[in-house]
Amino acid sequence: MKYVISLLVGLTCGVAMFAAVFYLNPFVGQARLSPLAVSDAEMSGLSYSAVVTDSIMFTNDGESISRPYPNKIAELWEPAIKDTHVLVTSLTDSRGMPAGIGIKMSSPSEKSRLFKSEILVNSVWHLYLPERGTLAVYQTESYWAYLRDIVVPAWRSSSDSWRGSWSRIMTVGPGSLGLARVTGLGGEFDGLQSEAVESLNARAYSVLQGPVSMTGLLNIAISDESALLEEFVSAE
Amino acid sequence: MIKTFMFGLILGVAGSASLVYFVQAVDLHRESSLISVRSNGGNSETFYINLPADRIFAGSRSDDKSSSFPSGIQWPKDDALNGAASELFKLRNSDDIVVGIAARVSNPRDSSGAFIQWVLHLPARGSMFLRMQLKPSEGGLRNGLLMAGTREFEVLNGGVSEFFNSDVADSEYEVTGRLELVTSLVGPLGDEK
Numbered sequence: 217m218k219y220v221i222s223l224l225v226g227l228t229c230g231v232a233m234f235a236a237v238f239y240l241n242p243f244v245g246q247a248r249l250s251p252l253a254v255s256d257a258e259m260s261g262l263s264y265s266a267v268v269t270d271s272i273m274f275t276n277d278g279e280s281i282s283r284p285y286p287n288k289i290a291e292l293w294e295p296a297i298k299d300t301h302v303l304v305t306s307l308t309d310s311r312g313m314p315a316g317i318g319i320k321m322s323s324p325s326e327k328s329r330l331f332k333s334e335i336l337v338n339s340v341w342h343l344y345l346p347e348r349g350t351l352a353v354y355q356t357e358s359y360w361a362y363l364r365d366i367v368v369p370a371w372r373s374s375s376d377s378w379r380g381s382w383s384r385i386m387t388v389g390p391g392s393l394g395l396a397r398v399t400g401l402g403g404e405f406d407g408l409q410s411e412a413v414e415s416l417n418a419r420a421y422s423v424l425q426g427p428v429s430m431t432g433l434l435n436i437a438i439s440d441e442s443a444l445l446e447e448f449v450s451a452e
Numbered sequence: 453m454i455k456t457f458m459f460g461l462i463l464g465v466a467g468s469a470s471l472v473y474f475v476q477a478v479d480l481h482r483e484s485s486l487i488s489v490r491s492n493g494g495n496s497e498t499f500y501i502n503l504p505a506d507r508i509f510a511g512s513r514s515d516d517k518s519s520s521f522p523s524g525i526q527w528p529k530d531d532a533l534n535g536a537a538s539e540l541f542k543l544r545n546s547d548d549i550v551v552g553i554a555a556r557v558s559n560p561r562d563s564s565g566a567f568i569q570w571v572l573h574l575p576a577r578g579s580m581f582l583r584m585q586l587k588p589s590e591g592g593l594r595n596g597l598l599m600a601g602t603r604e605f606e607v608l609n610g611g612v613s614e615f616f617n618s619d620v621a622d623s624e625y626e627v628t629g630r631l632e633l634v635t636s637l638v639g640p641l642g643d644e645k
């Protein structure tokens with residue numbers, strides 16, 4: 217009997233040890249600085265509130281922490297789209313002035329690998345900037361740091377919430393420098409092929425409501441120079 | 453007893469690592485792709501949107517409250533958005549099964565150029581960004597081009613046609629019409645190895 221108990225205690229300790237190393241792994245992290253920061257390309261920064269009730273519309277399967285907004289919006293309950301989140305939001309420029317409308321559709325990526333601490337999401341943005349044109353942004357985002365640094369601490373907190381100052385680049389691909397791809401669809405952006413990164417700045421999160429104070433920032437290179445930079449790095 | 457404990461410890465670490473390594477974190481639901489092959493080696497696929505049942509959202513800068521759906525939508529009052537409209541739909545394959553989300557964004561009065569664009573997002577396959585002609589043909593058919601695609605659609609080129617079919621109205625299912633999107637896509641030349 218004592219050998220069985222010893223084995224079970226060992227197993228439990230082994231699982232706990234793995235979980236601790238897996239969760240606290242200091243070698244896994246996400247950049248705070250974008251590769252675009254060293255680019256000479258002209259940048260366009262577009263901000264949006266990641267708080268659902270600040271958006272024009274948000275929907276998902278209706279069972280996630282962030283509830284569809286407004287209340288009457290249809291839920292995405294069908295099997296093929298039940299993991300998809302759709303956000304329609306107002307965008308502001310770097311001066312806080314209205315810049316346009318963004319539609320973001322996100323779905324979990326089957327390339328997610330827990331062993332590598334990769335919780336990946338494929339997302340696409342359609343950006344409409346009035347009197348300027350339209351852009352398509354497509355990217356893979358990593359939510360591991362977000363879950364580890366915000367969501368799990370909020371679950372562990374007795375107040376079911378998290379407060380702090382957290383900022384990370386969410387974009388990890390599909391570009392070779394971990395950049396999102398951008399295609400100009402019309403207006404002054406017609407024919408543009410460029411890159412972008414999306415970052416999140418979080419200050420408060422609630423287990424009951426999801427993001428309480430959180431903003432997203434899309435930094436878009438609106439000239440093709442960053443594409444040349446990527447080609448140069450690939451060639452190297 | 454110490455040896456048994458150590459064995460359990462190693463087994464626990466190895467078992468957890470194996471579980472995390474081999475279990476697929478995301479397994480998206482897939483419907484069969486209903487694609488027909490064309491004579492040029494390309495493929496054609498038809499998507500449907502049943503109206504009004506598949507409409508998720510509609511927003512525009514208009515005094516007419518019926519242009520927003522559902523009620524409670526706060527569309528920005530910005531003057532620059534005059535004429536702009538966004539709509540979101542559930543997207544069905546030709547078996548009438550929901551396979552994705554579609555967004556239609558348009559502004560016939562934008563000073564940078566009038567436009568009608570679609571984004572088709574199929575979670576298990578990828579996304580397509582489509583730019584449509586402003587004026588439909590006499591038969592009501594509006595053609596467009598694939599401007600960008602992701603994953604499965606990344607290397608494809610081709611077009612799409614949009615058609616509103618009012619002959620499929622079905623009062624039992626509250627369907628007053630159906631938007632049909634037919635994509636005709638072809639891979640790049642020399643992709644066969």
